[in-house]
Structures are given as structure tokens and as C-alpha cells.
Amino acid sequence: MLEVDSLTVSFGSATPAVEGASLTLAEGDGLLVCGATGAGKSTLLAAAAGLVPRLVRQAAFSGSVRLDDRPLADRTTAELFAQMGIVLQNLDDQLWDLGVEDLIAFPLENRGGEREAIRARVSELLLALGLDGLRGRRVLTLSGGERRMVALAASLALVPRLLVLDEPTTGLDPAARLRLVETLSRLRNAIPMLLIAEQDAAPLLGVASRIAFMHDAVLADGVATAGAMQGDRAWLEAGVLPPRRPRHRRAACTGGRTLLGVAGLRTARARGDGAPVLRDVAFEVGAGEVVGLIGRNGAGKTTLVQTMLGLIKAAAGGVALAGEDAAGWTPARRARRIGYVPQNMRRVLFNLTVREELLSALTGSTRATADAALAERVQAVLARYGLGATGEASPFGLSTRQQALLGLACVDCTSADVAVLDEPLLARDLEGRRMLEGFLDRLTAGGRGAMLISHDLELIDDVTDRTLILDDGRIVFDGPTAQAWDSAAFAGLGWPAPHFAEAA
Amino acid sequence: MRRAHEVNFFVKLLLASLIMVAAWLAPSWIIGWAIALAVVALLGATRVPGLRGYLKGGLLLVALVMGTWTVNLTLQGLPLDAALATAARMAARLIATTGAFFFVMETSTPGSILAACSAARLPSMATLVLSLVFGVIPMLREEFERIGDAQRARGMEIDGVPLPTRLRFALARGVPLLVQAVRMAHAISISLAIYGYDTRHKRSTWRHVGLMVEARLPLPERSP
Numbered sequence: 001m002l003e004v005d006s007l008t009v010s011f012g013s014a015t016p017a018v019e020g021a022s023l024t025l026a027e028g029d030g031l032l033v034c035g036a037t038g039a040g041k042s043t044l045l046a047a048a049a050g051l052v053p054r055l056v057r058q059a060a061f062s063g064s065v066r067l068d069d070r071p072l073a074d075r076t077t078a079e080l081f082a083q084m085g086i087v088l089q090n091l092d093d094q095l096w097d098l099g100v101e102d103l104i105a106f107p108l109e110n111r112g113g114e115r116e117a118i119r120a121r122v123s124e125l126l127l128a129l130g131l132d133g134l135r136g137r138r139v140l141t142l143s144g145g146e147r148r149m150v151a152l153a154a155s156l157a158l159v160p161r162l163l164v165l166d167e168p169t170t171g172l173d174p175a176a177r178l179r180l181v182e183t184l185s186r187l188r189n190a191i192p193m194l195l196i197a198e199q200d201a202a203p204l205l206g207v208a209s210r211i212a213f214m215h216d217a218v219l220a221d222g223v224a225t226a227g228a229m230q231g232d233r234a235w236l237e238a239g240v241l242p243p244r245r246p247r248h249r250r251a252a253c254t255g256g257r258t259l260l261g262v263a264g265l266r267t268a269r270a271r272g273d274g275a276p277v278l279r280d281v282a283f284e285v286g287a288g289e290v291v292g293l294i295g296r297n298g299a300g301k302t303t304l305v306q307t308m309l310g311l312i313k314a315a316a317g318g319v320a321l322a323g324e325d326a327a328g329w330t331p332a333r334r335a336r337r338i339g340y341v342p343q344n345m346r347r348v349l350f351n352l353t354v355r356e357e358l359l360s361a362l363t364g365s366t367r368a369t370a371d372a373a374l375a376e377r378v379q380a381v382l383a384r385y386g387l388g389a390t391g392e393a394s395p396f397g398l399s400t401r402q403q404a405l406l407g408l409a410c411v412d413c414t415s416a417d418v419a420v421l422d423e424p425l426l427a428r429d430l431e432g433r434r435m436l437e438g439f440l441d442r443l444t445a446g447g448r449g450a451m452l453i454s455h456d457l458e459l460i461d462d463v464t465d466r467t468l469i470l471d472d473g474r475i476v477f478d479g480p481t482a483q484a485w486d487s488a489a490f491a492g493l494g495w496p497a498p499h500f501a502e503a504a
Numbered sequence: 505m506r507r508a509h510e511v512n513f514f515v516k517l518l519l520a521s522l523i524m525v526a527a528w529l530a531p532s533w534i535i536g537w538a539i540a541l542a543v544v545a546l547l548g549a550t551r552v553p554g555l556r557g558y559l560k561g562g563l564l565l566v567a568l569v570m571g572t573w574t575v576n577l578t579l580q581g582l583p584l585d586a587a588l589a590t591a592a593r594m595a596a597r598l599i600a601t602t603g604a605f606f607f608v609m610e611t612s613t614p615g616s617i618l619a620a621c622s623a624a625r626l627p628s629m630a631t632l633v634l635s636l637v638f639g640v641i642p643m644l645r646e647e648f649e650r651i652g653d654a655q656r657a658r659g660m661e662i663d664g665v666p667l668p669t670r671l672r673f674a675l676a677r678g679v680p681l682l683v684q685a686v687r688m689a690h691a692i693s694i695s696l697a698i699y700g701y702d703t704r705h706k707r708s709t710w711r712h713v714g715l716m717v718e719a720r721l722p723l724p725e726r727s728p
Contacts, residue, residue, distance in 0.1 A: 092687065097643050108708075109708050112706060122721060335656060347654055
């Protein structure tokens with residue numbers, strides 16, 4: 001049994017990250033903690049798993065966490081983590097440059113397991129999670145969703161007493177989510193306790209027996225999953241989108257003049273079997289249009305963006321920006337027309353302060369400037385995204401949500417014709433969604449366009465005018481979003497269509 | 505030839521050390537350069553990652569050594585041909601040495617080093633140190649390149665600009681590289697803790713390790 005009692009954790013700010021949280025997980029229990037980004041879910045899970053205070057320094061820690069009637073603090077690190085399976089929200093915090101098999105085998109090798117037993121267990125997990133195609137690859141070269149599944153496999157290698165998953169569906173395509181849920185359901189008998197934090201609760205309802213909402217560092221009592229699904233109020237109060245809500249589409253736009261045109265694109269980068277990652281890819285993004293791009297994990301969506309930006313060489317085909325052939329353009333020149341916001345913003349930050357990040361987005365330079373008008377503009381944009389007080393903070397010290405908002409702010413203040421948003425981690429909490437939709441509205445009202453890459457099909461349905469489906473290296477569907485879910489190309493993916501409740 | 509990447513880390517280390525000794529003991533600059541060029545040819549034939557960058561650095565190194573040593577030795581009164589021969593011999597030693605260890609570094613993943621060390625039943629602390637020393641440098645190099653790509657993706661013109669501008673942007677990568685290095689160290693320490701790495705216990709490996717280190721786990725045949 002896991003017992004968390006009156007837990008308060010603070011990292012030095014005026015308000016604690018978790019305040020007075022208590023929860024109990026008995027054998028066979030699965031608890032889903034739901035709340036907006038920044039509610040304190042990750043800190044709660046880190047404390048329940050023993051990462052805080054053992055491995056992560058905090059300013060204040062009070063209360064107790066006990067597993068099987070013994071405080072976590074009484075166990076050695078090796079003893080503690082032999083009973084925990086952990087997958088963090090930001091996988092960069094727990095992965096390094098190991099191979100796929102190395103990572104899955106790591107917990108077993110470190111405990112001196114027999115080689116044949118390790119090989120058998122790794123094979124079993126690779127097959128169970130559909131990861132056999134990734135054998136021999138380096139973890140850091142995988143797509144975000146693939147990495148998450150490999151980290152999950154590693155956390156299951158020892159068959160933990162408590163499995164702690166922080167936002168486990170992030171970056172997973174719907175098929176991978178189904179595999180995740182199937183695996184967790186199958187393992188429910190073997191793994192006594194399951195603790196999950198997630199904003200997108202719907203896929204995981206089958207594996208959790210209770211849901212507890214968390215809002216502003218305070219954890220509410222858990223309620224039965226079925227009860228939580230009865231109404232929207234609890235979800236809205238927790239600041240997250242309810243899982244079964246009526247469809248809410250932005251006003252549709254048919255698109256004006258072409259801002260981004262991709263024709264006959266084939267990459268020099270190839271897959272293991274020698275086939276190019278992308279072949280004969282063609283599409284357009286028009287003024288005022290929001291275009292969605294969906295495809296399986298590892299389908300080449302990020303490769304497509306990198307090729308459009310000129311960071312990866314194209315073997316054939318071309319990219320045109322506002323009607324101009326960009327063949328001879330440097331990546332930086334292309335990037336001034338294509339504003340890119342990656343899923344992990346940490347990867348594109350390189351200034352000391354948030355203000356400097358925005359200034360460099362505006363000026364295309366890292367040189368300091370004393371221009372008062374620029375400074376005023378930067379402050380206005382920061383305030384628009386709720387970052388007004390963070391101007392002098394380090395961008396690396398911002399929360400994941402704030403970094404995503406900084407990404408939007410950086411594109412907002414440039415004159416890029418098209419914004420490319422790669423799986424924005426803002427889509428499921430109400431405030432984040434409001435900011436995202438506001439960003440798209442401003443962009444399209446100004447005659448600019450956007451491309452949204454996401455596995456969140458409800459988000460794609462809500463905010464995009466047109467959808468592209470990338471499969472087998474090609475665009476196999478390009479049409480109005482409303483028609484995408486009935487297309488043969490979508491059926492080929494084998495994914496469930498986005499689910500909405502009937503409007504009242 | 506890419507199979508050469510899968511040679512046991514300790515065998516690579518031994519061969520690199522032997523090449524280094526041979527290059528430093530070479531009796532003339534001609535033999536020294538024969539060894540150095542053989543090493544560079546090996547790097548090309550085995551398609552070592554990052555070779556282009558290494559060759560640029562290597563050319564710069566050769567130019568610097570040839571220039572400074574020739575001037576220095578000539579000023580000390582050595583005839584020009586003897587000064588050139590000595591400088592060429594030193595440049596060859598450095599190319600052979602750095603090239604051989606570049607091969608070891610770039611083709612040995614932390615996983616393959618961990619496997620070789622574990623199979624050799626080395627103490628866990630030694631295993632960890634070797635994996636980090638040889639494994640992290642390529643990670644940092646990749647990180648440096650990735651930050652350059654991030655600068656490009658954010659509209660920083662770092663290609664086709666004057667050298668001072670390129671240098672300024674390269675220096676600007678120092679801060680995020682430092683931040684990333686700290687984060688990487690943090691991630692590695694978290695990973696070691698949660699996956700149970702204990703320096704007091706010897707570890708095992710899933711790989712078959714001999715002269716070669718197995719790179720990929722074959723899956724068992726599925727019954728029809």
C-alpha cells in the first residue's frame with residue numbers, strides 16, 4: 001500500500017508546488033491525477049516515487065510517504081527503486097545515449113541478472129509494446145512517442161510494486177496509446193499499484209479505478225472513474241478540458257494565397273530498409289489557414305519540418321515560400337518565413353533571459369540592443385502570453401508550459417508567414433488552449449498561416465481547417481478536416497476517430 | 505566496413521594505442537605520414553560519424569603545427585628541409601593519434617562500452633567512468649551541432665556570413681551547451697539511480713561480447 005500524508009513540497013517560490021496532499025493506493029488500485037499544467041502533478045508523483053527529496057533538491061518538504069508501511073526515506077536508493085517503475089513527463093530528464101535494448105535491460109543488468117533471462121525479458125517487452133522495429137537504434141535518435149514507449153518498457157523490466165507514469169500519453173499516436181492501455185490493462189494483475197498524472201484522461205480511464213483532481217497545488221479526494229465522467233464541472237474547475245465534451249470548431253477558412261508550398265519532396269535521409277523517410281511529399285498552406293498534420297510515431301513529421309527549414313537536405317523536390325523558390329536559401333532565411341515551435345522548446349533556447357529570447361526572435365541576432373520601442377514591444381508580447389513577470393528569468397528555468405508559451409510569443413512577434421507548431425503541450429488545459437487559439441486567431445486574422453502537428457485528434461478537429469495525413473513517407477490525405485476521419489487514409493492508420501459528446 | 509564499429513571497445517582501445525605508439529616511434533616523416541594517412545583512410549572506409557568535422561580540425565592542426573614548428577626550428581638555426589621534416593613528423597604523429605582515438609570515441613556507444621566492461625567483470629565504478637568519458641564527448645558534440653540547428657531554426661544567419669559573425673554565434677552556443685551539459689549530467693544521475701546502478705555491485709550485460717560486441721538483439725522465432 002502507498003500512503004501519502006499531508007505532503008507539502010516547495011522549490012523556493014512563495015507558493016508551494018504541492019500543499020497538504022494526501023492519498024492512499026491499496027493493492028490493485030489505479031489512481032489518475034488530473035489537473036492543468038503547473039497544478040503540481042509532477043511534483044506529487046516525484047515525491048510519491050521517492051525522487052523528491054532523495055534525488056531532486058527542494059526548499060521545503062514535509063509530510064510522509066510510506067510504501068508497504070515503511071517510509072520511503074528508510075530504504076536505500078537501490079531498494080527503493082527496485083520497487084518503483086518511473087516514466088517522467090520530460091524524458092530528457094531520465095534518458096541518456098543508450099541503445100533501445102540497453103535501456104530496457106539496464107535495470108536488470110545493474111542488478112547482475114543472468115544474460116539469457118535478460119534477453120528473454122527484453123524480447124518479451126519489445127514484442128508486447130510493439131517496439132521490435134526499434135532494435136539497435138539509439139534512444140536519443142527516436143521520435144518523442146517512441147522514446148516514451150521504450151522508457152515505459154524499461155520501467156516494466158523489473159515488474160515494479162508501484163508504477164508511476166507522468167503524462168504517459170504525451171507524444172504517443174492513438175495506436176501507441178491503445179498499445180499502452182492494453183499493456184497496462186494486461187499488467188494490472190502483476191503490478192499492484194498504478195499512479196498516473198495526465199491531462200488527457202480519456203485513453204486511461206480503463207486502467208484507473210479512481211480520479212483525483214489537482215488544482216493550484218491542492219489535491220482533491222479521489223472519486224470513482226465512472227462518477228468523474230458524469231459531468232464537466234470537476235474537470236473545468238481543475239482547469240482541464242473534459243474528456244467527453246461537445247465539438248467546438250474554430251471558424252473555418254478556405255485559405256488565401258499560398259504561403260508555403262512543398263512539391264515532390266524526397267529526403268536524402270533514409271530508413272533502416274533504405275527507403276527515404278519522405279518521398280513525393282506535396283502540399284500547400286494558404287493565408288489565413290490552419291492545416292493539421294497527423295501520422296504515426298516515427299512517420300517523418302519532424303523530418304518534414306526540418307527539411308522545409310533546410311536543416312536536412314532534400315534529395316528531390318522543393319519548398320516555395322510566398323511564391324519564391326527557397327532552393328538556394330539558408331535555413332535562417334527560411335526560418336524567418338517559417339516560425340517553428342518544437343514540442344520541446346528547451347531544444348531551441350539559447351539566450352540567458354526570456355527577454356533576450358524574444359529580442360533575438362525579433363532581430364535575428366544575439367546582439368544586445370537599447371532600442372526602447374523594441375523593449376516595449378517585447379514586454380507587450382510577453383504580457384499577452386502571461387509571461388510579463390518572467391522577462392529577466394532564464395528561459396531554461398521556466399516550466400514546460402511557460403516554455404511552450406514563450407515559443408508562441410517568439411513566433412507571434414516575428415513576421416513569419418507560416419507558424420509550424422509541433423505537438424504543443426498546451427492543448428489540454430483550459431488556459432493553455434485559450435492562449436493557443438488566441439495565437440492562431442491573431443495569426444490567421446493577420447493573413448498568415450499555421451501548420452499544427454499533433455496526435456491529439458480532438459485538437460486537430462477543433463482548430464484546423466484542413467488535415468494532411470502522412471503515412472509511408474507520403475501525404476496520403478489532404479482535405480477538409482471534417483472529411484479526414486471518414487477517409488480511407490485515416491482508416492489505414494487504424495486509429496479511433498476523435499470522440500465528442502452530442503451538443504446539448 | 506561498418507561492422508568495424510562493433511569491434512569490442514577494449515580491442516579498439518588497444519589498436520588505437522598501438523597505432524599511436526607506432527606513429528610516435530616512426531623513424532621518418534614519410535613513415536609517420538603513411539601511418540597517418542592509413543588512419544584517415546580507415547576513418548573514411550568505415551564511415552565514422554562526424555568525419556567531415558574531424559578532417560577540418562585535422563587540416564587546421566596540420567597547418568598550425570607545420571607553420572609554428574617550421575618557424576621555430578628555423579629560428580633556432582635548423583636548415584629549412586630538416587625543420588620541415590621534423591614538423592611533418594610531428595603533424596603525422598598528431599593526426600595518427602587523434603584519428604585513431606576519434607575512431608574509438610565515435611564508434612563506441614555508452615551501451616557498447618558498458619557491455620564490454622561488464623563482460624570483462626570490471627568494477628562498476630571503472631565501467632561508469634569509461635562509459636562517461638568515451639560516451640559523453642560525442643553526445644556533447646552532437647549537442648553543439650543541435651544548438652547550431654536551433655539557432656538556424658530561429659532565424660540566426662550563421663551560414664555564409666563573415667568569420668567574426670560565425671565565431672560570435674559559435675560562442676553564443678556556449679551558454680546553452682553548458683546548460684545542456686548540466687542537464688545531461690542530471691539526467692544520467694537520475695537514470696543511474698532509478699534503474700538501480702550500484703557502484704558496489706558488478707553488473708551483467710544482455711549482449712554477447714567477444715572480439716565483437718553484439719549490436720542488436722535477435723528476437724526469438726515466433727511459432728506459426
